[in-house]
Amino acid sequence: MSLDPINLVAILAMGIATYATRAAGLILADRLPRRGRVRVALDALPPAVLTAVIAPAVLAGPAEMIAGAVTMVAAFRLPLLPVVAIGVATVALARLALG
Amino acid sequence: MLLPTSPSADARAGVADVLPATLAVIPFALLLGSQAAQKGLSALDMLAMSSIVFAGGSQFLAVGLWSDPAPWATLALAAFLINLRHVLMGASLAHKLGRFTALQRFAGAHLMTDETWALAERRALDRPLTPAYWFASGAVLFVSWQVFTVLGTILGGLVAEPERYGIDFAFPAVFIALALGFWTGWRTAPVMAASALTAVAVHALVPGAWSVIAGAFAGLAAAVLTAPAEAIEPPAGAQPEPRP
Structure with missing residues (x-):
């Protein structure tokens, strides 16, 4: 079993990107627009x-x-x-x- | 209905509720591991990815796009795009986390998946969502995901010619079902059509994850262009939404 450094970098980058999406919703909950083009795009x-x-x-x-x-x-x-x-x-x- | 709850009862309810979803995830975890093994990923790579990323859809996509050396920027961007739906899920869930401390919210966020989010939203309909419920259901799914993706990687090479049994189609089939879960009537059709046609065209021209990005943006453009006027502009006389 081995963990290639480049693979670890890729996995960490994916993990940071993914955690950002998970935390962003909690932070932005009251700031996401409820109407308009941005909301339509978010829903889609x-x-x-x-x-x-x-x-x-x-x-x-x-x-x-x-x-x-x-x-x-x-x-x-x-x-x-x-x-x-x-x-x-x-x-x-x-x-x-x-x- | 508001039933009295205790942390241990909530934890047991979380485990019981997540068990069917966990059983449903096992075949995909094994499949993901076996596909990762065919791309040359080790069991330790798989354990790192499953615990650090813990998002099935983006892990499948990453394994599909994986090459040596790993295209880390492409993989991170693809993971970000495919997981952007978490922003909406988290925004909805945020209003139901009144019983969570800040630490519980942001540690618990890592356990948010389509399955645990759906269960928590369902739970919040008729009783308060507690940390015990959230962490118990999340932990069962998390540990199972580690065990079965790693097992799939170890057993990886055992299924020769997976195409012969259609096993490679399990991944598109999962995503067809997930995508249609967001079907909200015929208004969704132009979004999916624009996304599909653009993705196929770009996929034929450019390698890598660009087809995902181009297709996603085409779908968003179709959504905005075909939205009814009242979804874009508030009806006349409507009060602006108060900002908390």
């Missing part, structure tokens, strides 16, 4: 970021697109774990079927 931030993270992987090929669509439908109806199981099974079957 979680789906905007999460979608950008996964879009390249979901639109990577036909099997992934099929599984992505099935996962979306499932996500509106089922809890997280069944949704993931359905997504994984669908992509495996679609890859098998599409060669």
Whole structure:
């Protein structure tokens, strides 16, 4: 087991960035705007970021697109774990079927 | 309803409430560890990341972007962006922390995850949120996350050809479900469409996390451009919100 110094720097930088987001909400709680463009953008931030993270992987090929669509439908109806199981099974079957 | 509470009863309630979420997290912790092992990260790297960062989404993203030497600035920026939602979660939770000292608030902040935040918000609906509840639920998830991400790293190379079983798709599937958790009606559709299309286009052109940043900003722009007028400007005659 080893801990590379560059890896530790990267992990510490990620940790500081992440803790900043956690503490900022407590500090800014009463100062975040409740109306206006900034508020609209803040409210849209979680789906905007999460979608950008996964879009390249979901639109990577036909099997992934099929599984992505099935996962979306499932996500509106089922809890997280069944949704993931359905997504994984669908992509495996679609890859098998599409060669 | 306001029930009398004791710290030990609150701690037990926190543990009981977080157990289902903890069980749900175990497969992802194992998956994260195994993907980290394939990127050449050691079990000690994984333990450091899981304890210092302790944010599943950004850890998955980091492992996906990891290369040797570690692109630390990109990783930190990506972690910051994907975790910006914590600002909103913390701002909402801040009003429910009346029973916390300043030290408990800022130490406890490190334990805030999507799961523990959601449980705490739920708890605060019908009784006061206590440090005992928060730290008990957070500690169970934190310790489990360490144990199972490290175990996943150690077992890492054991699953050959993970694509064959679709295991690589678990990560997008988790994020599809998390993203749709923020679905608030058709107004969310242009945000997701702009974000997805921009991210895919940028991903095809530029390596690294830039697709996340570009897609996120495109989604925000779409939100502002498609927002109804009353969300941007207060209706006529409305009083400005008082600032505490």
